[in-house]
Amino acid sequence: MRKKLKIGALDWDYDDCASAKEMGDELGNCDYEKLSIKIKRKMPENVKKVTIFHEIFHSFFFSGGNSPKNEEDVVDLLANQFVMFIQNNPNFFKKIFFNKKKNLCN
DSSP, X not given: OEEEEEEXXXXXEEEEEEOHHHHTTOSEXXXXXXXXXXXXXXXXHHHHHHHHHHHHHHHHHHHTTOOOTTHHHHHHHHHHHHHHHHHXXXXXXXXXXXXXXXXXXX
C-alpha cells in the first residue's frame, strides 16, 4: 500500500510493498532526505508489523528534531513494545482514537 503519512509537521511517503531487489538486506528504510518510509513486501507478518513501527519511530525522531546517540536501540525497543502493546490491548486505540462519544469513561 502506498500512501502519505502526516508525521509531526511533515508529509511522508509510505510504501509497504517494496521489492526484495529494491530493499536488499534491509527489512525497512526511513529516508530522511526524501521523507519516505519503505517496507519490504515479503516477510513474516509479525516481523513486518515490528518493522513498520521501527521505521515510523525513526521518522518520529527526525520529524521531532531529536536524534538520540543510539537511535537504533531506542527504535528497536519502541517498535517491539508498541506492537506487543497493541496486540495485548486491541480495543485501547479503538476506544481512545476512534470513539465518537465525547466521554470515553462510559
